Amino acid sequence: GRSIVKRPHNENLFSIGQIFRARGYDTRFTYGGYGYFDNMNYFFEHNGFEITDRTDMEDEEIRFANIWGVSDEDLFDRVLKDVDASYRQGRKFFNFIMTTSNHRPFTYPEGRIDIPSHSGREGGVKYTDYAIGRFIEQARQKPWFNDTVFVIVADHCASSAGEAELQFNKYLIPFLIYSPGHIPPGTVTTLASQIDVAPTLLGLLNFHYQSKFYGRDIFHTRPDQQRAFIGNYQKLGYMKDDRLTILSPRQEVSAYRLDFAASHAEPAPVNDSDLEEAITYYQSAGIAFKNHLNRWDESGDDGGQ
Template sequence: MLKEKQSRLLANRFGPLVVLAALLLGLSLLTRIALLVLAHANMDWSPLNLLRVFGVGLFFDLVALSYFMIPLVVYLWLMPDRWYRHRIQTWWLQLSFVGLVFLLLFTAAGEWVFWGEFGSRFNFIAVDYLLYTQEVVRNIQESYPVGAILSGLLLVALVLIWLCRPALRPSWQQASRWQARTGVAALLLLLPVLSYWLVDYKQKDLSSNTVVNQLSGNGIYEFFAANRNNELDYATFYASEPDEKVLRRLRTLLKTPESTFISEDPRQLARTVRYPGPEKRMNVVLISVESLSADFMASFGNTQGITPQLDALAKQSLMYTNLYASGTRTVRGLEALSLALPPTPGQSIVRRPDNENLFSLGYVFRSKGYDSQFLYGGYGYFDNMNHFFGSNSYRVVDRTALSDKDVHFENVWGVADEDLFTLALRQMDQSVAGGKPFFSHIMTTSNHRPFTYPAGRIDIPPDSKSREGGVKYTDWAIGDFIRRAQKKPWFDNTLFVITADHCASSAGKTDLPVDRYHIPLMVYAPKVIQPGVMPRLMAQVDLAPTLLGLLNFSYTSHFFGYDIATLEPGRERIFIATYQDIGYLKDGKLAILSPRKQVKTVLPNFSDGSAVGLPDDPALRDDAIAWYQGASYLFRNKTSRLPPLP
């Protein structure tokens, strides 16, 4: 009877799926057992936890199978009957199975290595490694006999498929009708759809033991779930303290002269910010320039002459000379400028799910009756910008608002900066005509590879495709924008804030080379702001509260930034990070928090990016944990979510 049922399962068009399911579930079980042996010392061996490891684990293996089988289901469905039973197809199917099994074996081997390194299934660190393929591949080649391992995995895959040939053969010996195949395929393809909407990677976390929760997952599913959720769980991978202790310490770090906590509850960090005197209801233009390192400007010692417009503006502006970006990607800069939060591990909040209704700079301006705008010269679906800004109190205006006749030049990233600024001026005019002041955050794109721009604007030809050309063209476009804005009736009542999203290069001598995070900031309003220099150390997250301080705005704040103009001397600090390493610098010392709960303290060189190791500094360590764990806690627990403004 059992053999008859097995025969019926295999002797139909979708019989190979049974073979694939047996291979995936079998290899997943063996992987789970191997990881259990590897992690035995930290495992809670209660019967209930063993049931979770293997019962919940089987469920997530089936979820992974629902995704993994999609290509094979589509192939089996669409292949015409007479072709499917052809000898060439039968060999092709077996060869495809070799590839699928090799991938499963490779994943299992990768999980073993990854667990040995991080004590975890695949997570965003594994996704992050794809961003640094060259470095990772070189490290693997230097650490393991890659050729021998891959050859061994291929040999095992060939042997397994050779043994599975009798189970595959019945499938191509049976006739199959299109209508019948379509019905079965529809049901099978419904499974990954249901998995996508009904299953969440956190559903496996049923135990207080981290090892149990990790073993209850499936490596393939965890990898793609990490890519989708774009974050690393702080408490799992980084040095941490009890949440209540962290939040109490964070309250002492957040308290500033102009602010008062609304509640005594340590989990509530909202403060009332008050400044004496009337508010200055000026228009604000915030330009975040793509990849504008401070050392591109003559104001910081550059001798190439590639920022003449910005250097001229710097002499007429309040220049902040000691500002440091949060990260190395545009989304990190946008996160810091809009939310004033430290860069929590993993991807920027801009790209994470469930990032709506956050307290933002746009929210403050909108609550004051401003038209809060985010303007981008490309298509804002890239990097999730449209959704993020549109869900957090900004009105999004992107490439779709421009007709072809409005565009002088465009490349893959968007229109030339001059066309973006033309669009911005149009939006500002509309706001003023509608009786509203405006806050316009403009994100430029031209200083980005391939560094192409309209001809005839600067003395570096576009076909040079050089970084210097990209910088100088963006500089020209900003100067042209300011000259056009000077002719507007609203110019004298407008603050122009010019900064960068991040530096042009993040590579340096250390994991967190401080010199690769130094960016410029200038505030230009010739009728209101006296030219000068602000040399105090300043984090990118400080820009929002500092800007609101210049306007004398009173508001309820959830920001983690300081108003640098009112902050007591000695409290300056900065946050710098990659996807994995998160740094906190204060009093010249940098604490670096890394996965596997590692913490180290270094003395960074601000000129060349080098660093010298220092003994552990407990106070610096505890402050770093408070800032980063606190920020992660607030986002995870939705503490600072706000109802949408009308």
């Protein structure tokens, strides 16, 4: 289906930006390209964020750019500038940053890593890793570093092609939370999705709010509540335990038994409970949006920590 970011009537939704803004944070979406792409500027502006995109950057701030936008280095340097400004004004900040270098044609400034620019995805990934590391090290020198939580997550997978209808192992993405003064190192094996990122972060910050999120705080999710969602333009997948249920056009349903260690999926009978849960999740989300049930309502947020 069509992303909510591109749909009409997508304003004033219950969002992480609204929650932070209600608590007095400077909330900013920063994108290295032109924010009219995918209707991002409009969506974020109407859901709790200020916008910084390529049009807001001065010529001297841009040392490298390609068709997607400025290099990740240039983008992070601008973020540091904006965050420093918030800090000087005594304001808390929440910055949502979207990088662009890890996209074809995978071009980036020469001399940063040992893979030449325009060499393929491996170089794009390694350059992004370099740029994030550089950003963290620069942030480490700032007076606000020790009181900041860094969240690193992918916006989508690189490829979902394969023999299975939805090749589940192609949908694995990184999700890192870093705040060395507050969060001890560790690995979490909870089955989760992107929709769980916001509730998990807000839970770590001990925010109290009446949630309209479909996601859950992964640190307070029972084993029987663990699930994940995957999909493409035609099919929707629902993962529960070691099972994958796929909803296809014309009410077709299929299921697989998953072997996570071997990245293998074996056809299996449809689990009726999984099927009911999958349909409920996807249909109720559509109904909530259509009937404006997931709108932001400040009266339902206590604005407290």
